[in-house]
Amino acid sequence: MPIGQRARKRPKLSDLVVEDVKRWIVTERKQPGDRLPNEKELVELFGVSKSTMREGLKALEVRGLIKTRTGPAGGAYLQQVSLDHASEPLRNFLHFHHLDGHHIYQLRKILEPELAVSVVGRLDAKQLDLIEQTIRLCEQEPRNDIELRAQRVAELEFHNLLADKCPNALLAFMCRFLNDLLRDLMVYKNAWEHRHFGEANLGFHSKLLQAFRDENADAVHRLMTEHMVDAETHMHEMEVHVGVQQLLMPAGRRHA
Amino acid sequence: MPIGQRARKRPKLSDLVVEDVKRWIVTERKQPGDRLPNEKELVELFGVSKSTMREGLKALEVRGLIKTRTGPAGGAYLQQVSLDHASEPLRNFLHFHHLDGHHIYQLRKILEPELAVSVVGRLDAKQLDLIEQTIRLCEQEPRNDIELRAQRVAELEFHNLLADKCPNALLAFMCRFLNDLLRDLMVYKNAWEHRHFGEANLGFHSKLLQAFRDENADAVHRLMTEHMVDAETHMHEMEVHVGVQQLLMPAGRRHA
């Protein structure tokens, strides 16, 4: 070991083979949907054992870059990295940091108006209809907890539909991520009990829909900002005693 | 296969064991720094084979939740999920979407002022000194490309130092992520050739430092906004022909 020099320890073969596979994908011009060679061929191609190769494939799978299937025509298929594969690690990261409703709305108050304005004029009739449906769902008085919960989910779906049409992929990701945090927080807190919360949202969503139809960017920005400021007050009202980070780590069956 | 029901295919043992380990960590109240049982014990504890166990551990390692060491007192140690472990998957995600300088600055223009205001009054003398050093580094006329590059890195370090003190972990993450994208973009484009870019930055950074010393939140917000608007124009000037997404995927030795 050379003195005064970082003892650069040998990286694991299973990690090296991951880089090899990535390079192979690039040089072979492979696209999402394309199939990688089968395990036997990969083992020969990269000169490692089966177990090492499988650890490498598992690493690629965890990153969301491949998906494997058994049987004939099975094997490892290239995938587009999904939203979930990008969100989960960020959740894990935040699990080790303090994060509360104030932090979420500090971001939502500036990001949602920016996103909303960016989709003005980009919503076709079909999109506007879908958005209207999320509003209609919240108009009737909920008869039980199931319906109440469905209304809360629909309210967040309103915002996700806007994100679908946002041309800025990173802005869309962030807004969706915040929506997911809020949804899980509400599920955890049984926050859908709070009825007047929904009534306030309903009014803003209706006015926003009209502003989108009118393609009135100024109105959209103003309404969405008011909507977020209002939502934050409701967030505070419901006295969040449990921190957001509590629900991040276990990564259990929240999406059931 | 039941009719009218999703053919829920059996999940892999290596994925199930990951959930088992996560649960074990929670129930055993394990913290970052704590050691997991060794492979042999884990195999017995979870009733799977060695290869399955290793695939599961690899999955945890990729997620940044554990780190393994060889030798006596070696094994799997719990880790806090690092910034890099949260960033990499997001980069992979964005690789499959269009993202350009305009998108980055659309976010930076609203996030950096928000972050800057949030650290007003939270910077101690040591922090202010560090910030001042990044400015000093940019005051001398660079004598070669190395120094020129160092100045560009220092300019981004100015912003990262602010993020260090931001109480909102998610806002800090986002700003740092954008800084990293810009750094890699500049490295890729040899953009540190553009000298007047640096001169403009220097002025804003100096005025911002003074505003932080004065704890003048309004001035900080105004200056940072102007700074971002100005930086975006420089970004456009340098005619980014290559998209940001080109440099995301290979994930090579960028951090060398």
Added chain:
DNA sequence: TAGTATTTGTACGTATGTATA
């Protein structure tokens, strides 16, 4: 419907490398 071929998934045994005392 059943059978067969293909391919991943799981298990196990052994050998090698590495860090600590």
Added chain:
DNA sequence: TTATACATACGTACAAATACT
């Protein structure tokens, strides 16, 4: 230096899933 405790790497055998005939 040697012993020890651990991860890392390899190879084989078999089980399970799935597409095609």
